[in-house]
Amino acid sequence: MKLLSILKNIILEAKQAGDLYHFTPVSYLKDILLTQYLYPNDENQISTSRRPNMSTRDFQDMKTNSIARIMLDGDKISNKYKVRPFAFGANENNPEDLGEEQIVVNGQKFPFIPYLKRIDIFLNKKTKVNDKIVELLEKANIPYKIYPNIPISNTPYTQPKKDKPEDINISNIPKREIYSALELYFPGMKTKKIPYYNTYNGDNENDRLVSMNVGISPEYPNHYLGLTWLSHSKYLKDHWYNKNGKKINNLKIVPIPMYKDPKWLKKWEKNVQKPYTNLSYDSYLLIPKKEVDVE
Numbered sequence: 001m002k003l004l005s006i007l008k009n010i011i012l013e014a015k016q017a018g019d020l021y022h023f024t025p026v027s028y029l030k031d032i033l034l035t036q037y038l039y040p041n042d043e044n045q046i047s048t049s050r051r052p053n054m055s056t057r058d059f060q061d062m063k064t065n066s067i068a069r070i071m072l073d074g075d076k077i078s079n080k081y082k083v084r085p086f087a088f089g090a091n092e093n094n095p096e097d098l099g100e101e102q103i104v105v106n107g108q109k110f111p112f113i114p115y116l117k118r119i120d121i122f123l124n125k126k127t128k129v130n131d132k133i134v135e136l137l138e139k140a141n142i143p144y145k146i147y148p149n150i151p152i153s154n155t156p157y158t159q160p161k162k163d164k165p166e167d168i169n170i171s172n173i174p175k176r177e178i179y180s181a182l183e184l185y186f187p188g189m190k191t192k193k194i195p196y197y198n199t200y201n202g203d204n205e206n207d208r209l210v211s212m213n214v215g216i217s218p219e220y221p222n223h224y225l226g227l228t229w230l231s232h233s234k235y236l237k238d239h240w241y242n243k244n245g246k247k248i249n250n251l252k253i254v255p256i257p258m259y260k261d262p263k264w265l266k267k268w269e270k271n272v273q274k275p276y277t278n279l280s281y282d283s284y285l286l287i288p289k290k291e292v293d294v295e
Helices: 002-013 026-035 074-078 131-139 181-185 230-237 262-268
Strands: 019-025 046-049 067-073 083-085 100-103 116-123 144-148 190-198 208-216 223-228 252-255 283-288
Touching (some): 019 026, 019 074
Antiparallel strands (some): 046 100, 208 223, 223 283
């Protein structure tokens, strides 16, 4: 009876996510439809919100970006993936709750089509929707609506224009290849997860044990390859501790050599998030194996 009760709780918990909304610039939408994947954020997960009319500068700056809102079936997602609440940068000075829910994919690409319910497009005055996007939406029978120059926060949520979102037929769209962050940043390398403490917040109360994906390369037999930014090198070196709480010394940073490889850069052209934007990594952090492989 106890086992049945546990299973029942797991099943019930897995079906309480509700509808989830992923926001992205409209300029990314064509690639998203062609690859049929959503790409992980800087936390290596898929960022969504419970709020269809979410109001925040990042998603509502209509002067900069036209925005696409992708509606997903959270209940269906939670049957296969863990869905967890997340508040980025929330504190007493910034208590804004965006209703964010992360789909835990651990850096892997997320095949969102089986969970897609509809797509809404919000255009600013300077932007017109790409005809190719409309063609792809129509071909796949994806419910959608286009709002010209209307902020998301002022738009009442509307139901799909078609009665059966399950009739979406993505097979009418030729699929484009997409790579995960691990495949692109560590091409041909083995990868593993290593645990470590960080003290990025500057006080011990906020120390937290986390894990990160690293590459293993024969070019650096004594190190794991993490990812970082050259501009953050000095700060990062001062805030790394192994799982036993001992500071990790002898960290080194080297530029990612593939930036000079046109074949590698061409692979990135097929992905939504490019590696040479301000939010993307530009360097490897060389982490001494002997300092993190501790009992």
